[in-house]
Amino acid sequence: MSTDMYLFLSGDLFPLLAGILAALFCGLLGNHLILRQQSMMGDAISHAVLPGLVGAFVLSGSRNPAIMFFGAAGSAIVTVVLIQLVRKLGRVEPGAAMGVIFSVMFALGVLLLEQAQADGVDLDPSCVLYGQLESLFWTPPREWNEFFSFSTFNEIPRQIWTLLGTNIAVIGFMVLFFKELRVSAFDPGISSSQGINAGVIRFVLMLFVAGASVASFEAVGSILVIAMLICPPAAARLLTDRMGPQIIVSAVLAVASAVFGYVVSANIPEAWVRGGSVNAAGMMAVMSGVFVALAAIFSPTHGSISKARRRRALTKKIHLEDLLSALFRFRESGQPAASAQQLAPLVGHQRVARIALDDAIAGELVVVDAGMISLTVSGYERAASLIRKHRMWEGYLVDQAGMPADHVHPVAERLEHLSSPVPKEADAPHGDQHGKPIPPAN
Amino acid sequence: MGAPTSLTDVHDAMPSFDEIIRTLTLQGGFNTTSVILGTTLLGLAAGVVGAFALLRKRSLTADALSHATLPGICIAFMIAQSIGMASRSMPVLMSGAAISGVIGVACIHLLITKTRLREDAAIGIVLSVFFGAGVVLLSVIQTNPSGSAAGLNHFIYGQTAAMTRADSITMGVIAIVATLLALLMLKELTLVCFNDGFAQVTGIPVWVIDSIILALIVLVTVSGLQAVGLILVVAMLIIPAAAARFWTQRLWKLVVLSMLIGAASGYIGASISALLPRKPAGSVIVLSSGGLFLLSMFLAPSRGVLATTIRQAGIRIKIANDHLLESLHEHAQDATPPTIKALAHAQGIHPLRLRILALMLSMRGLVRIKDTRASATKSGLARGARVARNHALWEQYLITYADIAPSHVDWSVDQVEHVLSDDLIAELERALAGDAR
Secondary structure: OOHHHHHHHHHHHHHHHHHHHHHHHHHHHHHHHHHOOOHHHHHHHHHHOHHHHHHHHHHHOOOOHHHHHHHHHHHHHHHHHHHHHHHHHHOOOHHHHHHHHHHHHHHHHHHHHHHHHHOOOOOOHHHHHHOOHHHOOOOOOOOHHHOOOHHHHHHOOHHHHHHHHHHHHHHHHHHHOHHHHHHHHHOHHHHHHOOOOHHHHHHHHHHHHHHHHHHHHHHHOHHHHHHHHHHHHHHHHHHOOOHHHHHHHHHHHHHHHHHHHHHHHHOOOHHHHOOOOOOHHHHHHHHHHHHHHHHHHHOOOOOHHHHHHHHHHHHHHHHHHHHHHHHHHHHHOOOOOEEHHHHHHHHOOHHHHHHHHHHHHHOOOEEEEOOEEEEOHHHHHHHHHHHHHHHHHHHHHHHOOOOOHHHHHHHHHHHOOOOOOOOOHHHOOOOOOOOOOOOOOO | OOOOOOOOOOOOOOOOHHHHHHHHOOOOOHHHHHHHHHHHHHHHHHHHHHHHHHHOOOHHHHHHHHHHHHHHHHHHHHHHHHOOOOOOOHHHHHHHHHHHHHHHHHHHHHHHHHOOOOHHHHHHHHHHHHHHHHHHHHHHHHOOOOOOOOOOOHHHHOOHHHOOHHHHHHHHHHHHHHHHHHHHOHHHHHHHHHOHHHHHHHOOOHHHHHHHHHHHHHHHHHHHHHHHOOOOHHHHHHHHHHHHHOOOOOHHHHHHHHHHHHHHHHHHHHHHHHHOOOOOHHHHHHHHHHHHHHHHHHHOOOOOHHHHHHHHHHHHHHHHHHHHHHHHHHOOOOOOOOEHHHHHHHHOOOHHHHHHHHHHHHHOOOEEEEOOEEEEOHHHHHHHHHHHHHHHHHHHHHHHHOOOOHHHHHHHHHHHOOOOOHHHHHHHHHHHHHHHO
16 A cells, blocks of 8 residues: 555545535535525524533533433424524514524533533533544554454544434435425425424424534534535525435535545645644535535526526517517508618617617528618518517407506517417407507418 | 533632622723623624614624624734734724625625525525635634734634723724614614615615614624624624513614613623633623523513413403303203203313313302303303304304305304404494395
């Protein structure tokens, strides 16, 4: 085995693995929080486990993970119940209820911690926040063939097993109760009519969030928990529209955040940190935020670039169509061609009219002859179908929607650009409201 | 590591009575006094600003904002250090904190308006990512050999003991400025909080007012960072306002109460922290405001839990009484009065409960109990007859006017017959009489 590989195995493998494992189950669970608009519950719970952790630690006098888990889970349950109570009994706004309870719990935790430290208890408050990923080093065997022995397994840090177990529990929960989780997230009413108690599901979900934040606090700290509960699902939400793909994408992004975050933190130039190390958990959180930003900007469906592009294309199409129907109306009033100056106010201002005209010429919808613009055959057909749409909509709006005739033009002006079906003749028996002929279909 | 003993084990001596009085009357030395005064003013300002933050539903935004200050503090520290300024200088660090806090809030705004993400996710993203970035920067700063980084940690959990006199004064001054600003703009803030649409129409630029509220939140958050820490400073904004909300429906009262609760928690917290060993001011302040919140939630008249419960119990008892009298009225012609068991069965409640109800009514002279049987007295019968009449009237009304299927009527009748006013009953009678003709 090479020295590099040995160094990687001893110093990097388990911190990286712990980050990946914690990111994975948090990212998975977060999907259900974000769909319920309960993302901040993850934040609240991961702050509020502090008094339970410290209390269990102080009372038992040991760092026994099982005892600490029960302490933390206990205070997480208390938090969830209290938030619910304050919301329901006190009729306090949900955000404020959450803020009141988690900050009081956290304050209690800090106070307990301070007392515990006086008793010589070694529990660092900052480790609760950003964990001790770096402490997960081990001494792997020197040779590959020694890996498959009992003693090697014994060397694996306990935290890794905890995180692995939590992953199995979370994935099991999400697979077994996929249907229940989905229906209770989207429609609590339907859910209870199907015999699925949305309240119970929600409470169990909160227990899992509590369990996840307790299981990962020791290795990765609460900052990574909060980030992974929220960021990967949020990024996935910007990339997908269905729940199954969203969950898969969020899992991939969570793992990617952990890996990239770790790689970046391990490769920060020596000169910046002067022999120290950069907090890997924090870097993983930052990386998950980078993914959200990338998704928000570049997502093909919901990203701001594609949204802006779609909006521009639509605007151009509307301007072009306005130009064509303006020409059609000129023709109707006995003027087969119009000048650019005449058309511009009907399309918008000079510049957009110019662009629309260029588009129309390029599409062979109009021809320009000595500064006068007229429709080609295909341009006439397109304009006729637009005008038909416009006038059919006007008729529909008066006959079916009961709008006054002098109000329908601006509405029809918008509806004519939609790709929705044109109203049927039976829906607009009186035809055009202004006595103009309606072009026949095709 | 020594074996930890019980939590209640206080190692240092309790302060003497004299000491307590001196500290509470602000005579406990200049430094202690300035810290207590500073946190009290901070609590006052946070109470005022928090009231508006609560009404604009900005509680959790404030949480994200306070977390988002960390990278700003670190960057300000690094810049100051690299250009050779005093890197621990409060104004420098506070400006950094304010700038990155505002950037954080701007990111929340962008995420909500430009993407399909909801507010909860946007807040969570900014909170965790900014804080993560802060943690990363902090770890970079801590590798600095000069050791001057020690102390930046204190911004996370807060440390009053590390505050200098100048720090307390800065905090107090900012708090006073924030309070005055909020009070000066009370009218505009009120309007925007209760009806932003109307405010817009009246010509008040809502976004400017919202930015002012945000600026006030930033001021309070940043000035509280050192004393309370960035995780808990949001509690000073949220809790007093939420507690005050139980006591009043009027905004100016809410602001005043929230201000008082905030100031009281700041004062109590800093005093306890100064008197007792190892009581971090931040947590004690938050816990004292939490205690005041609890008191308010239970004891406040009209909106408090206790008052609401009593009121609801009263209504429930009245409804149950009416039901009992009504069914006794139905049985008035029977040869033998019905047994309590049968009555309870008919109403679907436990016999014991019905017996208690009957006993209570018999004390008011409305019901007679003989052995296991109950019957109504003359006045009880009159009351039962009235309830039955209301019942019938309302039933008829719902069928005739509200197009409710007859099979659905009874259920809603039982809910509303007890709230019908006499006026409405008279109107219903007239309407039904007219309808019958």
